[in-house]
Amino acid sequence: MTDDERFSLLISVLGEVPGSTAAGTRDPRIPEEVTNMSAGYTPGVPRLGIPAIQSSDAGMGVTNPGYRPDDEGATAFPSSIALGSSFNPRLVREGGEAIGREARARGFNVQLAGGCNLARDPRNGRNFEYYSEDPYLSAVLAAEQVDGIQSQGVVSTLKHYTLNCNETNRHWLDAIIDPDAHRESDLLTFQIAIERSQPGAIMSGYNKIDGEYAGGNHHLLNEVLKGAWGYPGYVMSDWGATPQWQFALAGLDQESGVQADLMLWGKQPFADELRDAYVNGELPAERLSDMVRRILRSLFAVGVDRWGPAPEVDMAEHNRIALEGARQGIVLLKNDGVLPIPSDRPLAIAVIGGYAQQGVISGTGSGAVAPVGGFAGVIKIGGAGVMGKHRNLFLFPPSPLEELEKFLPQAHFDLDPGYTPAEAALTAKRSDMVIVFGIRVEGEGFDSVLEGGVAESMTEGVHRSGPGLGEPTVADLSLPWGQDAVIDAVASANANTIVVLETGNPVSMPWRDKVKAIVQAWYPGQAGGQAIAEVLSGAVNPSGRLPITFPESLEQTPRPELPGLGTPWGTAVTIEYNEGAEVGYRWFAETGARPMYAFGHGLGYTTFEYSDLAVTGGDTVTATFTVSNTGDRPGADVPQLYLTEAAGERRQRLLGFERVELQPGTSHRVTLVAEPRLLARFDGTAGKWRITEGTYKVAVGKSADSLDLTAETTLTNALFGS
Numbered sequence: 001m002t003d004d005e006r007f008s009l010l011i012s013v014l015g016e017v018p019g020s021t022a023a024g025t026r027d028p029r030i031p032e033e034v035t036n037m038s039a040g041y042t043p044g045v046p047r048l049g050i051p052a053i054q055s056s057d058a059g060m061g062v063t064n065p066g067y068r069p070d071d072e073g074a075t076a077f078p079s080s081i082a083l084g085s086s087f088n089p090r091l092v093r094e095g096g097e098a099i100g101r102e103a104r105a106r107g108f109n110v111q112l113a114g115g116c117n118l119a120r121d122p123r124n125g126r127n128f129e130y131y132s133e134d135p136y137l138s139a140v141l142a143a144e145q146v147d148g149i150q151s152q153g154v155v156s157t158l159k160h161y162t163l164n165c166n167e168t169n170r171h172w173l174d175a176i177i178d179p180d181a182h183r184e185s186d187l188l189t190f191q192i193a194i195e196r197s198q199p200g201a202i203m204s205g206y207n208k209i210d211g212e213y214a215g216g217n218h219h220l221l222n223e224v225l226k227g228a229w230g231y232p233g234y235v236m237s238d239w240g241a242t243p244q245w246q247f248a249l250a251g252l253d254q255e256s257g258v259q260a261d262l263m264l265w266g267k268q269p270f271a272d273e274l275r276d277a278y279v280n281g282e283l284p285a286e287r288l289s290d291m292v293r294r295i296l297r298s299l300f301a302v303g304v305d306r307w308g309p310a311p312e313v314d315m316a317e318h319n320r321i322a323l324e325g326a327r328q329g330i331v332l333l334k335n336d337g338v339l340p341i342p343s344d345r346p347l348a349i350a351v352i353g354g355y356a357q358q359g360v361i362s363g364t365g366s367g368a369v370a371p372v373g374g375f376a377g378v379i380k381i382g383g384a385g386v387m388g389k390h391r392n393l394f395l396f397p398p399s400p401l402e403e404l405e406k407f408l409p410q411a412h413f414d415l416d417p418g419y420t421p422a423e424a425a426l427t428a429k430r431s432d433m434v435i436v437f438g439i440r441v442e443g444e445g446f447d448s449v450l451e452g453g454v455a456e457s458m459t460e461g462v463h464r465s466g467p468g469l470g471e472p473t474v475a476d477l478s479l480p481w482g483q484d485a486v487i488d489a490v491a492s493a494n495a496n497t498i499v500v501l502e503t504g505n506p507v508s509m510p511w512r513d514k515v516k517a518i519v520q521a522w523y524p525g526q527a528g529g530q531a532i533a534e535v536l537s538g539a540v541n542p543s544g545r546l547p548i549t550f551p552e553s554l555e556q557t558p559r560p561e562l563p564g565l566g567t568p569w570g571t572a573v574t575i576e577y578n579e580g581a582e583v584g585y586r587w588f589a590e591t592g593a594r595p596m597y598a599f600g601h602g603l604g605y606t607t608f609e610y611s612d613l614a615v616t617g618g619d620t621v622t623a624t625f626t627v628s629n630t631g632d633r634p635g636a637d638v639p640q641l642y643l644t645e646a647a648g649e650r651r652q653r654l655l656g657f658e659r660v661e662l663q664p665g666t667s668h669r670v671t672l673v674a675e676p677r678l679l680a681r682f683d684g685t686a687g688k689w690r691i692t693e694g695t696y697k698v699a700v701g702k703s704a705d706s707l708d709l710t711a712e713t714t715l716t717n718a719l720f721g722s
């Protein structure tokens with residue numbers, strides 16, 4: 001290859017969205033004949049059979065934030081946190097295959113999917129793009145998505161490496177963590193997912209980790225990823241995350257969306273400076289070859305160079321997958337006998353709030369998908385920073401109201417927009433039952449913050465001063481726009497109130513004891529309206545389980561105050577992830593606090609029981625037990641195996657899970673073999689995983705704090721892996 005050819009592979013150019021710049025022009029580096037633009041374009045080398053590299057977001061479908069006016073829309077799958085709630089690897093793989101097919105049909109050979117940061121903070125605006133707070137669950141599911149996409153000849157990323165766990169001033173955020181704890185948590189997620197799926201590329205995050213930017217982090221890229229783990233693929237930066245060419249020396253192989261760097265840092269380092277560094281000897285020739293080789297290796301390994309005609313895309317089948325994901329992702333948090341709604345009675349049902357007459361909402365940012373046929377509505381919200389213009393309330397049809405009418409044909413529906421508590425209460429009062437929708441738009445570039453009064457009930461009136469904000473600020477998990485007051489008023493007016501939440505994170509529920517049922521629907525994707533109606537009417541028996549702990553209040557979490565929250569764009573922020581590897585339910589186990597709803601929690605319309613737990617030890621834990629459907633409906637359960645004590649030390653770890661579908665009165669024997677690293681501690685001095693000989697206690701349960709069967713076994717000393 002010539003040097004021109006080699007250097008041309010080391011950058012990607014962001015597609016200009018028509019009309020988004022004053023000139024409304026596209027970058028001259030993108031040839032005129034390229035009409036399918038999205039997040040990144042890298043020219044190919046035709047004389048060597050190397051195709052142009054064209055990348056698109058993301059993990060919930062092929063996005064089109066205005067790039068391709070002729071694109072009629074892609075399948076908008078449920079948010080990743082909804083799929084995390086399904087605990088169903090097979091379903092995530094099917095979704096990955098579908099995304100891969102839709103990417104390929106549009107000519108995209110790199111899909112920027114595989115979001116697998118841990119949900120460390122329930123305020124993180126991007127948790128909806130990630131699967132869970134647990135390393136093992138996140139790794140297993142992310143790997144299935146990557147594998148599904150790559151099975152279609154499309155490279156997938158895993159992102160964002162690593163600790164990109166908050167959005168607050170993310171370009172200036174320094175994430176501090178103990179290195180061994182990092183290996184046992186966020187890094188373990190990437191390690192297991194990489195082993196299981198061999199992603200062609202890893203996207204580094206925006207943030208710093210222990211003082212070094214993710215994309216220029218010699219330790220994490222050269223020593224851990226490429227060294228200890230032997231990762232053979234390439235590392236691309238996030239868009240606008242390469243402030244200097246020296247990141248190449250630290251392990252970054254490709255600078256993404258170079259115009260974003262120009263905007264943020266005033267230069268495009270790999271485009272403008274890397275070649276000079278090579279010519280004057282600062283970038284060694286071997287490193288240049290390594291960068292190029294890694295990129296090409298991944299294209300060839302996944303088969304990007306061997307594409308035949310694009311496969312047929314069966315959009316009806318993809319809608320079925322999206323529907324199945326929404327069904328399995330909906331979590332029934334509470335049910336005092338009001339659900340399912342009887343379909344054989346002419347009930348008067350009030351449907352209140354959340355634009356339920358129009359559609360279901362989605363998360364925002366680079367991962368937002370435009371569905372086939374378009375949105376049911378788009379309301380611009382806006383906000384500070386570069387992501388402000390992407391922050392919209394997107395509504396996907398069909399609406400929950402329309403779907404409820406189909407599934408409850410005898411009912412009479414009365415709609416109220418939830419505009420004021422008083423008006424909503426009037427509608428509630430004259431109904432037999434109320435379904436009130438609570439929504440919160442979350443997305444890239446924003447952590448949840450709420451200022452002032454509504455939040456008071458959750459923090460018991462304690463006001464804290466937010467850094468950088470003059471006024472007293474209560475940062476909590478409330479619903480915005482006064483919705484808590486509407487729900488409260490409605491629940492006071494009608495004892496049969498059901499709340500349906502469309503959010504990307506846990507919310508506080510000051511009205512929790514006043515309502516009969518709570519349904520967490522997340523951002524359920526284009527088939528979400530149908531899935532919600534099916535679950536409420538009992539056509540589908542809910543089976544989702546929480547992949548993230550719902551705390552009673554932020555006081556229970558490791559960081560009641562989020563550093564930097566509310567500070568202006570550009571402010572340097574340091575977040576100390578002092579919980580280390582004890583993320584989510586692990587933190588609750590350590591502190592002994594009881595959350596509002598635990599990780600793994602989820603109800604259904606039937607009941608399950610566990611029995612006959614047998615456990616063996618040695619190198620790892622193997623557990624066998626029986627799951628029985630003891631209710632009177634078919635349904636699915638997700639029994640979970642946890643470590644609760646390791647050689648005398650209290651330590652909770654999800655060791656395994658299995659989604660089991662059972663007819664009433666039937667049983668199934670489940671065997672789970674624990675991934676040994678979940679039983680070990682990382683020994684940074686030895687650079688290996690260490691299991692200390694002793695007694696290991698495990699439990700099988702319905703959630704992290706509902707452990708039905710317990711057992712113990714002995715593990716032997718072991719020092720292994722890297």
Ligand code: BGC
Pocket residue numbers: 039057058112159238239366444
């Ligand atoms: C996001 C990435 C995304 C990229 C390209 C960035 O803002 O952080 O996840 O892949 O944009 O659109």
